[in-house]
Amino acid sequence: MTVSTDDTDGLAGGADRRRLHEEIAVAAGARGAVYALAARTFTQPDAELYRALDDGRVADEFATLLEKSGLSVDPPDLTVDDEKEILSARYNDLFVVGFSEVVDKTDGTVDNYGPPVSLYESDYRSEVSWNDVNLDLARAYEYFGCQVDQDDRRNHDHFRLQLEFMGYLCRREAAVDETLAQARLDFHDRHLRVVTGGVADALNSEPGTGIYGELAAFLDRFTEADVDDLDARIHGEGAA
Numbered sequence: 001m002t003v004s005t006d007d008t009d010g011l012a013g014g015a016d017r018r019r020l021h022e023e024i025a026v027a028a029g030a031r032g033a034v035y036a037l038a039a040r041t042f043t044q045p046d047a048e049l050y051r052a053l054d055d056g057r058v059a060d061e062f063a064t065l066l067e068k069s070g071l072s073v074d075p076p077d078l079t080v081d082d083e084k085e086i087l088s089a090r091y092n093d094l095f096v097v098g099f100s101e102v103v104d105k106t107d108g109t110v111d112n113y114g115p116p117v118s119l120y121e122s123d124y125r126s127e128v129s130w131n132d133v134n135l136d137l138a139r140a141y142e143y144f145g146c147q148v149d150q151d152d153r154r155n156h157d158h159f160r161l162q163l164e165f166m167g168y169l170c171r172r173e174a175a176v177d178e179t180l181a182q183a184r185l186d187f188h189d190r191h192l193r194v195v196t197g198g199v200a201d202a203l204n205s206e207p208g209t210g211i212y213g214e215l216a217a218f219l220d221r222f223t224e225a226d227v228d229d230l231d232a233r234i235h236g237e238g239a240a
Contacts, residue, residue: 032169054080118199136191
């Protein structure tokens with residue numbers, strides 16, 4: 001059987017498109033898994049998470065996923081030197097426990113402050129109200145069929161929730177809807193890049209941040225690379 005030149009070009013083009021779709025699906029799925037793993041790691045460690053950190057499984061999983069992500073980003077160094085109790089205390093000191101400061105010793109006036117590093121986007125958005133940030137996020141979550149677990153008692157702008165949501169968008173893009181690239185880029189621009197940069201900068205100014213400072217710095221690099229790649233793909237400038 002002979003095939004015309006036009007048909008041959010069409011078949012080759014179709015094969016190239018299928019290969020491109022497969023590459024995008026693999027990369028998006030891997031990036032989704034990176035975001036999900038980061039969300040799991042960026043929390044107070046339970047016994048299971050601590051064991052996975054201590055024996056290197058979390059670091060190995062990050063490295064494996066990054067090789068499939070299509071992004072040139074070095075994996076984070078998640079070497080754990082602390083015992084579980086000390087690592088938990090480090091997390092609490094950075095993200096949970098606030099502090100008080102006596103501002104007037106004559107009358108005992110005290111100012112109360114939150115933890116050194118906030119995990120809420122609204123704390124890094126002085127130009128936008130708390131309500132506007134969380135309402136915009138609530139609408140985004142609802143539009144894609146996601147809900148915040150009320151038992152967790154976290155606002156919509158919590159860093160971990162945003163990482164989980166981006167992971168969901170990536171997995172959905174990989175499985176059923178390549179057009180979600182634009183939605184992912186919008187979510188980065190409106191929210192995730194803001195809170196990621198804020199948390200990374202705040203941790204960079206604190207001493208003794210351990211794996212949390214390393215993970216935040218990695219996520220700042222990773223989200224930046226993800227944005228660059230999405231922007232290039234959407235606007236036809238080639239891969240990052």
